[in-house]
Amino acid sequence: MIAIGRRSVVALAVSGVIGLAAFTWPLVVAPASDIAHGGDAPWTFALLLPLVLAVVLAELSDKGMDSKAIAMLGVLSALGAAIRPLGPGTAGIETVFFLMVLGGRVFGPGFGFVLGNTTLFASALLTGGVGPWLPYQMLGAAWVALGAGLLPRWRGKAEIALLAAYGVMSSLVYGFLLNLSFWPFAVGEGTSVSFDPDSSPGTNLVRLAAFTLATSLGWDLMRAVTTAVLVAVTGPVLLRTLRRAARKAAFEPVSNKELA
Numbered sequence: 001m002i003a004i005g006r007r008s009v010v011a012l013a014v015s016g017v018i019g020l021a022a023f024t025w026p027l028v029v030a031p032a033s034d035i036a037h038g039g040d041a042p043w044t045f046a047l048l049l050p051l052v053l054a055v056v057l058a059e060l061s062d063k064g065m066d067s068k069a070i071a072m073l074g075v076l077s078a079l080g081a082a083i084r085p086l087g088p089g090t091a092g093i094e095t096v097f098f099l100m101v102l103g104g105r106v107f108g109p110g111f112g113f114v115l116g117n118t119t120l121f122a123s124a125l126l127t128g129g130v131g132p133w134l135p136y137q138m139l140g141a142a143w144v145a146l147g148a149g150l151l152p153r154w155r156g157k158a159e160i161a162l163l164a165a166y167g168v169m170s171s172l173v174y175g176f177l178l179n180l181s182f183w184p185f186a187v188g189e190g191t192s193v194s195f196d197p198d199s200s201p202g203t204n205l206v207r208l209a210a211f212t213l214a215t216s217l218g219w220d221l222m223r224a225v226t227t228a229v230l231v232a233v234t235g236p237v238l239l240r241t242l243r244r245a246a247r248k249a250a251f252e253p254v255s256n257k258e259l260a
Contacts (some may be wrong), residue, residue: 002247005062008055008110012146015051015113019139022047023180027195027204045135052117052142069107073115076103078224080119081126082226094171094223096123097144098230099238101167104145106242110144138244143177143246144170160235175220179212187211 004012022044023115050208057063066075084096095253104112124130149171154162185197193211195204212220 002181004109005058007058007061009156011051011055012110012113015055018047018051019143020112022139023136025175027184027252028202033097048098048117048135048138051231052114055110059114062110065111072107073111076115077118077122080115081122084123085127089236093226094229095226097141097171097174097223097227098143098167098234100141100243101148101163101170101227101231102235102238104148105151105163106239106246109146109147109149110195112147113142116140116145117143133178136178140174140177141227144174159239160232163235164228164231166232168224171224171227172220175216175223176208176212179216180208182209183208 056065056070059069060178062260078159080096080099083099084094086095096119100112102115103115120141124134124137148163148166151162151166187194189195193207197205199207253255
């Protein structure tokens with residue numbers, strides 16, 4: 001994992017706060033207000049772009065990225081956009097999350113945050129998947145890749161097991177967050193899984209969990225399994241390849257342990 005500088009920490013923290021607000025603000029808006037994500041998604045997307053740029057600039061300032069890192073970001077984003085149509089969410093199968101997990105693991109949380117955003121954006125342009133859901137998919141994927149860059153510095157089989165387990169957990173959290181972004185407006189009022197503006201946040205989270213269990217859990221589990229399997233199968237080779245590229249591009253210092 002690459003060390004993260006102070007500017008990058010601040011930029012990622014601000015991005016996290018704004019991103020969390022983007023996901024959770026529906027909890028404080030009554031469904032009867034007729035506000036839906038078709039209206040707020042462009043604003044979320046407009047906020048997301050400068051956040052990504054701020055993280056890139058912070059990484060450049062902290063020397064966590066340079067021109068070679070930007071080139072690598074482009075390569076991984078293009079690769080992710082190319083392989084995502086191989087499993088475009090059919091029955092929950094996602095063929096791109098493993099690449100974001102491995103990329104964030106090798107190149108660090110700041111790089112991972114940008115990688116998640118650019119990969120989902122590029123794949124949406126390629127597959128025609130642009131819609132009000134896109135900025136939330138980008139944010140969720142960015143957090144998946146960012147989190148991989150913050151995991152403990154294990155190596156060998158333990159690292160693969162850790163990344164596979166993280167792939168399962170992050171895939172489930174990703175699905176939960178996407179549900180949260182639209183659930184208050186999608187179900188309507190008066191059902192056992194509807195958002196209730198008069199209930200406490202804890203009660204509404206229980207309702208959201210029930211909604212997730214009834215609707216998307218099967219898809220989320222398939223995403224989790226696909227990601228874990230692809231990490232386990234491709235991880236040993238891709239981690240070595242990406243770390244070799246990182247050393248040659250001078251992203252990180254070489255250690256005897258990593259050369260082993």
